[in-house]
Amino acid sequence: MILAWNQWDWDALVSRTRLIGFDLDNTLASSKRPMIPDMAQRFSALTRHIDVAVITGGRWELVTSQVVDMLEPQANRDHLHLMPTSGTRYYRWSQGQWRCVFSHELNADQRRRAMSSLERHAREQGLWRERIWGERIEDRGSQITFSVLGQAAPLQAKQSFDPDGALRRGLVEAVAADVPDLQVRAGGYTSVDVSQRGIDKGFAVHELSRLVGIDVPDMAFVGDRMTPEGNDYPAVQAGAMGVVVGNPGDTLLFLDEMLKRIGA
Missing domain, CATH: 3.30.1240.20 (Eukaryotic phosphomannomutase, cap domain)
Structure with a gap:
């Protein structure tokens, strides 16, 4: 199912969702720019309540500068799943640093x-x-x-x-x-x-399901390109719930609504 961020039944979405995935550019942050402080605060707060993934076409260095470097000290890094280059790589926090779990390199x-x-x-x-x-x-x-x-x-x-x-x-x-x-x-x-071949955001959510033990239908994915030709659409094709935003401002409002209920 794909709905705009403000069309969801919030209580139903919160009760069903066990992991929330996010696109990065134009969803969590403006293109190639770090998350603004308000986004970093809400994103960090979300990690204290639920598993959170970032799945982006950008390289690892951009995930670092746009997301990782902006996290608040209170963020629960153990709940973070970072998948740059469209899910071809997967990073987890382990023993005080980010470690690459897998990487599907081109020769x-x-x-x-x-x-x-x-x-x-x-x-x-x-x-x-x-x-x-x-x-x-x-x-x-x-x-x-x-x-x-x-x-x-x-x-x-x-x-x-x-x-x-x-x-x-x-x-x-x-x-x-x-x-x-x-x-x-x-x-x-x-x-x-x-x-x-076969590696996109749909592959990424299936790998998350396999590695974390959360069924794909219990994942929500937030992105700005959810049309059939958009690069966020494969996550919904794979079975995740699609939450459509137009820009990071929409994502802030979405996070506010989710945090009200998850925090409660």
Whole structure:
């Protein structure tokens, strides 16, 4: 089931939910920016009551700067499950530090073929722009990410670039034909991700279920891209309850309502 954050029956949602997962960019924080103090306070408070996951297409270093470094001292890190690069990696707090539980790395040949195909088809389709902000192709080890406008592009530019997803669909289809052994999918507003086949946010919630012992239908996932072509949708396809937000402001309001009831 997918509903907007303010359409849920709050008491029913709280009584059923045993783990809450969050997208990161435009859900917990603005793109590539740390959580604001109000979000960090509520997010930290949530970890004291329930298991909390962050599943994002971003690399581990961004999860660190946007989330981990902003946690309050009272946050229960033992309740946190951090899954960067679309769930290809999984980190838990253990013995006073974050440890990688698993990592589904691409090998050197897979990374080379993915990057070559992305560049070639982006140039052919007019998506190799002259003006970009930050890195264009990132090798994240377990995921190759191509960002048409660059990783650090302003949010407004990202949101207005390809609103119906048609440009990214064309690139996804062309690259997927070159690397049939890999999974190619649209990521954020301007990005295309390449990873091991079968690994997305649906894979991530199934792995959480297996490792933590919480059934997927007892998980809620909060994100801003819950349409069938959005990168948060696989979590709902896997069976999690989908909570749609439009921006971090919505997420703050959602957390306020949940904390009122979970805290009680």
